[in-house]
Amino acid sequence: MSRLKSAKEIPIGGLIDEAGSSRKFKTGDWRSFRPLIEESKCINCMMCDVFCPEHCISVKEDGKRGEIDLDYCKGCGICANVCPVKCIKMEEEAKFIK
Ligand code: SF4
Numbered sequence: 001m002s003r004l005k006s007a008k009e010i011p012i013g014g015l016i017d018e019a020g021s022s023r024k025f026k027t028g029d030w031r032s033f034r035p036l037i038e039e040s041k042c043i044n045c046m047m048c049d050v051f052c053p054e055h056c057i058s059v060k061e062d063g064k065r066g067e068i069d070l071d072y073c074k075g076c077g078i079c080a081n082v083c084p085v086k087c088i089k090m091e092e093e094a095k096f097i098k
């Protein structure tokens with residue numbers, strides 16, 4: 001196991017000292033709600049993707065909505081809120097823990 005940095009070794013102000021490192025931080029780790037999409041109702045408007053702060057909703061080659069990357073989905077519920085046909089439902093993450 002790698003040694004944690006001491007307080008003196010951490011950059012002042014918590015600066016990000018490595019470019020392009022955001023992919024390393026899996027924001028899905030602290031999700032307490034999970035978005036579930038009712039596929040039959042989706043009209044592929046992509047509003048969910050436009051407003052997702054993590055940009056974790058993929059777009060397929062044909063321009064239609066793809067899957068939600070749960071490694072990065074933090075469960076904020078913005079996608080459910082902006083979906084014009086209300087086909088995204090937020091479910092408690094605890095239901096999916098085995
Ligand atoms: S819940 Fe938030 S982070 Fe997850 S897909 Fe929806 S908008 Fe993105």
Ligand code: SF4
Binds near residue numbers: 079
């Ligand atoms: S906002 Fe709703 S209808 Fe539009 S692509 Fe996303 S899930 Fe489908």
